[in-house]
Amino acid sequence: MKAAVFREIGREPARVVKIEDVDMPKIKPNEVMVRIESSAYNYDDLWAMYGHPIKVPLPHISGSDAAGTIVSVGEDVTKFKTGERVAIHPNLSCRVCNACNTGREYDCDDRLVWGYQTGPLWGGFSQYTHMPDTNLVKIPDNLSFKDAAAISMVGMTSWHMLVARAKIQPRQTVLVMGGGSGIGTASIQIAKLFNCTVIATAGNKEKSEKCYSLGADHVINHRLENWERKVREITKKHGVDIIIEHIGKTHFPSEVRLLRKGGTLVSTGATTGYESTIDLRYLFFKGVNILGSTQGTKAELDEVIYWTSQGKIKPIIDTVLPFGEVAKGLEMMANGTHFGKILLTPQKI
Incomplete structure (x- = not known):
């Protein structure tokens, strides 16, 4: 599969980030494989590239906002099936500590922001990704992949x-x-x-x-x-x-x-x-x-997806880029001239 990869830290997107062929991920029993139809940029994608304030694993795939279609499920997965449309909850936590068990998974000591702190080679700027089934939210048929990706993290x-x-x-x-x-x-x-x-x-x-x-x-x-x-x-x-x-x-x-x-x-x-x-x-x-405040719960993501599907929250999309122009999106983020979200379509090079 193809992914937007950087292997060094830098401040020039066109030099640092390249589209590469990487191996398809392998799913664990509790994971699903998602074909990513739309990804959205966040400021942490710049922070990852800059290597500040947190150094990220290299080689790195950024992208904490994504929506797509499940193409395969692990043997222990019972709540999702192939063909379902999902948005990804990017807060990876242990799920067993006191914070997680009291609905504060964002306070988990082992928390990682998927597509920012994860890796190597694990994020939303790729054609496929693997995710625990606990980090997925189903999206209704009347909500496009672009809208779901655009509203997920910020909503x-x-x-x-x-x-x-x-x-x-x-x-x-x-x-x-x-x-x-x-x-x-x-x-x-x-x-x-x-x-x-x-x-x-x-x-x-x-x-x-x-x-x-x-x-x-x-x-x-x-x-x-x-x-x-x-x-x-x-x-x-x-x-x-x-x-x-x-x-x-x-x-x-x-x-x-x-x-x-x-x-x-x-x-x-x-x-x-x-x-x-x-x-x-x-x-x-x-x-x-x-x-x-940082991120939110899976239940809050589900709430936002619901109100968006009801037309009460409208995702604001500034630009949709083909995958080959991933560096342009990072430059736009750095310049701050956009209004709303910048999206990538990983399946369109």
Whole structure:
């Protein structure tokens, strides 16, 4: 089979990542073989290539978002059969520890993000992959492989941030940083499912208009010096209830100041840098909550797949690339000019 492989760390996708012929994987008794019809990019695909902040096994196949068709099943698999359409839950955990058994598989000490920390040669940027049957979610016939791949990681992560971590409630005000990102587009729609007022941020007029089309009530440019003041004006100086954060260093202190008393900031990334400072007075005088979040549960992925199949969440796809242009997708991710998800079609070279 063919796969997008890199054998060294680097920052130039066209030089580092190549389409290669690799051996077909062999499935274990509890695994299935999936023919991958669509894969989606995430920022961790860049981190893997950069070798920072975590070094990955080499040779490496990236890709933590994927959907496809089961082509064979292991002898112990009873819940799935050949021909079924599935999305992959990329959180690999032990399934027997206290965290796993209390529905927190993302907190498992042995957790690995499939397609990022796994390998060698095990990820979604390939024509076939093997997965434990516990890491699959069936997708309905009315949901395309592209839509399933586009919503899987970002939808599950956003649902976990808003519902499980922030405990979102109707009529709250939610600030979604980077509304044009995968997390941003999913978070806007999930917050509107809960009848919340959504303030999104975007870096240009085109992205702002698209955020409005997803249901955002207000959109501001977080690259302007007075962006924080505009949020205060919208909330009449009351602040926001929930902030969805993945920008990091450049905006984190301002975001903390924008929380209302008892408000919650949930962070799942730091694209502008990992180190930041905050004024601790905002933390204890206002009783705010600053929470970390990573991925989500298989049940949350199933929830997102359901609402997407019902038309309540719309996967936002910017570009669909043939497999031979895998490096172009990584360059687009690095430049940040896209709105929504970038997809690969591994079966089309």
